[in-house]
Amino acid sequence: MIIKAFLRMFYRRKAFIKNLERNLMIHSTLQLLRESIANQNYNIMAGVLKLIKETMMYLFTEEQFQELLLLKESIHEEYRALYIETLVEYPYFYVQESLLDEYIGLISMQQTDVAEAVRCLDNMSNMGIEEKIIFKKIVDHVEEEQALLILTLSTICLKEAPDDCEIIYEKVRIRRHIHKRSFLVSTFLLIVHPFLDEYIEIGAIKFAYSSAQSAILDKGWYYADDSNTLIQDKILDSREVDLLKQLGNEFEKHNCLNPVKANELYHSFFGNANPIDVMFTLHK
Known part of the structure; x- marks a missing residue:
């Protein structure tokens, strides 16, 4: 005791x-x-x-x-975006719509970059600002190219377009599908292509993973648990989903990938087509 x-x-x-x-x-x-x-x-x-x-x-x-x-009014305008991005990292902060309006104005004035804007807006969404409101304000007040990039990379997920946003909503939907497809196909390519893993550290091509080994260890991408959704959304077709699963099964069974099998998977996926063309082309 x-x-x-x-x-x-x-x-x-x-x-x-x-x-x-x-x-x-x-x-x-x-x-x-x-x-x-x-x-x-x-x-x-x-x-x-x-x-x-x-x-x-x-x-x-x-x-x-x-x-x-209390320091809000003392922050110089050039750093207001950073200040707001800092505030929304506090998990119990109640974000008012007026703060969203101010932040979107700062985005339109190029006071922050896309990655930080995505993170901040996602935090605001998690803190209670309706996704539809964020989407509409971005569309209305931010230059279209930047708005498309922010909305594509954000976690904002609407089942239907806000009023008067149908065109950009469709563009965002397509870009998200291409983003998802390019991730899956480029990762597959990184693993099965004989040169990519060897030269990835000195090459100028950027992948989602730093090496084939790190991609292999992150098993989620090739299990494709959402394979039905991927097929339904025409991000991948059933043949491509099956090849991803075949690649995953090779590692499950052998903990490695035989060069002959890698070459077979590569040609089954890409045939004689340019992998870049395949990567960025959605199915119709």
Whole structure:
């Protein structure tokens, strides 16, 4: 009993010290942020916001988050997008539509890049802003090429187009299917082509995986659990789905891919066609 009581006291003390250290770290970070704003040292300010966004926001208490919110009017316009992107990383933040409007305006002024915009808008969607509202505002206020890219890469998934968005909705649908197809086909190609894995580190072609081995270890792509959906959406046909599964079965049985079998799978999938043409062509 004495040992158990001692252990409970030890772990409580350890947790207390850990919380104290965490709070001191956040307090120091917020103080540095305030000082950088006051001194108009925007490089430091941006660096601190990125640090909070990427490594600390989930540790904030409600009180600490409110301290960050109070700095809103002090943030220079050039860094407002980064500030909003930081705020929406807080898991308990209630996002109002006015903040979405401000952020989309900043997107239209090129104050952030596509990857960060996608991440921020997905967070806003998870925090209660309706996907249809986000989609419509992006279409209405962002240049079409950029809007298409953001909506294609985001997790926003609508079953039907918002009013007056039918054309861009269809473009996004097709682009998402091509995105999915290119991922599956390029990964298949990376594994079965004799040169790609050997030269991937020095080649100028970018793949979803850094090597064939890393693609093989991530088994989900070749199991194609959603194979019926892939076929129904004309992303792959039944023959291609079967070849993906054959490739997966080879690794399940032998933990490797025989060069002869790799060559057979390659020609069964691509025939004499250009793999790039195959990769970016949806079935009709």
